[in-house]
Amino acid sequence: xxxxxxxxxxxxxxxxxxxxxxxxxxxxxxxxxxxxxxxxxxxxxxxxxxxxxxxxxxxxxxxxxxxxxxxxxxxxxxxxxxxxxxxxxxxxxxxxxxxxxxxxxxxxxxxxxxxxxxxxxxxxxxxxxxxxxxxxxxxxxxxxxxxxxxxxxxxxxxxxxxxxxxxxxxxxxxxxxxxxxxxxxxxxxxxxxxxxxxxxxxxxxxxxxxxxxxxxxxxxxxxxxxxxxxxxxxxxxxxxxxxxxxxxxxxxxxxxxxxxxxxxxxxxxxxxxxxxxxxxxxxxxxxxxxx
Ligand code: CAA
Numbered sequence: 426x427x428x429x430x431x432x433x434x435x436x437x438x439x440x441x442x443x444x445x446x447x448x449x450x451x452x453x454x455x456x457x458x459x460x461x462x463x464x465x466x467x468x469x470x471x472x473x474x475x476x477x478x479x480x481x482x483x484x485x486x487x488x489x490x491x492x493x494x495x496x497x498x499x500x501x502x503x504x505x506x507x508x509x510x511x512x513x514x515x516x517x518x519x520x521x522x523x524x525x526x527x528x529x530x531x532x533x534x535x536x537x538x539x540x541x542x543x544x545x546x547x548x549x550x551x552x553x554x555x556x557x558x559x560x561x562x563x564x565x566x567x568x569x570x571x572x573x574x575x576x577x578x579x580x581x582x583x584x585x586x587x588x589x590x591x592x593x594x595x596x597x598x599x600x601x602x603x604x605x606x607x608x609x610x611x612x613x614x615x616x617x618x619x620x621x622x623x624x625x626x627x628x629x630x631x632x633x634x635x636x637x638x639x640x641x642x643x644x645x646x647x648x649x650x651x652x653x654x655x656x657x658x659x660x661x662x663x664x665x666x667x668x669x670x671x672x673x674x675x676x677x678x679x680x681x682x683x684x685x686x687x688x689x690x691x692x693x694x695x696x697x698x699x700x701x702x703x704x705x706x707x708x709x710x711x712x713x714x715x716x
Pocket of ligand 1: 650
């Protein structure tokens with residue numbers, strides 16, 4: 426299949442990053458969300474990111490406008506009727522993703538491939554709400570999508586070889602490396618990454634060290650670009666909690682049990698960067714530890 430049009434469903438931090446990457450790769454992108462202000466906000470965010478790239482001399486003003494021109498807002502899911510590929514990036518909850526995919530299945534032509542950006546939910550189960558389970562695949566991007574080099578491709582039980590090939594070719598066009606994972610809770614990357622974040626939160630909960638020292642341990646001791654708490658703030662604590670619950674339920678193992686502090690913070694609305702406060706406070710110029 427010659428992929429030209431990509432319909433990105435969900436204009437949150439992942440959806441907007443994916444739309445940017447897709448438009449930079451030359452695809453025509455329709456970016457959907459339920460509220461106009463979310464899509465407009467996403468496009469503004471993309472413009473700001475591209476301005477930074479332009480300032481570094483890696484993009485001309487014309488190229489910047491051309492990339493932005495390839496991203497068109499779509500408030501109605503019916504805009505997906507001409508899409509070659511849908512990339513679903515709605516909230517990380519199985520029911521929400523299923524609802525979106527079910528509606529899209531009634532809108533998009535049978536040839537359209539459905540890629541889900543889920544980091545943990547079963548592709549096989551998501552595919553059951555469609556009449557095209559062979560065309561449903563996982564394309565798990567990492568945050569921030571324009572920077573992170575990997576896309577984890579997930580093969581559902583019924584995903585066809587052809588669909589895997591299409592996902593690989595889109596990733597290659599985006600300049601990304603890929604790995605192929607079987608459909609098991611948390612696939613490869615999430616089952617490795619999430620316990621590390623949860624462990625960092627547990628260390629804080631048990632009073633073993635300060636927020637800054639826990640992060641410093643990972644940054645300087647393990648050479649990770651970010652510590653587990655600042656990474657949790659970047660990804661969003663609500664997403665982290667949902668994903669850990671999926672791992673805990675899916676594997677039935679205590680090691681994935683979400684730290685009670687994480688749950689309390691989500692209940693309190695301290696979701697990380699997106700809410701202005703998580704393990705750090707983002708209200709000032711410099712982030713400061715909030716706990
Ligand atoms: N969008 C686009 N570009 C961005 C960006 C964003 N949100 N944030 C940073 N960048 C770019 C910058 O423009 C800069 O580009 P150049 O190198 O070309 O100049 C580059 O990224 C580095 O940025 P900074 O110098 O501002 O900051 P940094 O060096 O501290 O890097 C970071 C920031 C890329 C976020 C880095 O800290 C990092 O890699 N952190 C770890 C991120 C990570 O682990 N992500 C995976 C999360 S898990 C996940 O996503 C899976 C899931 O589903 C839950």
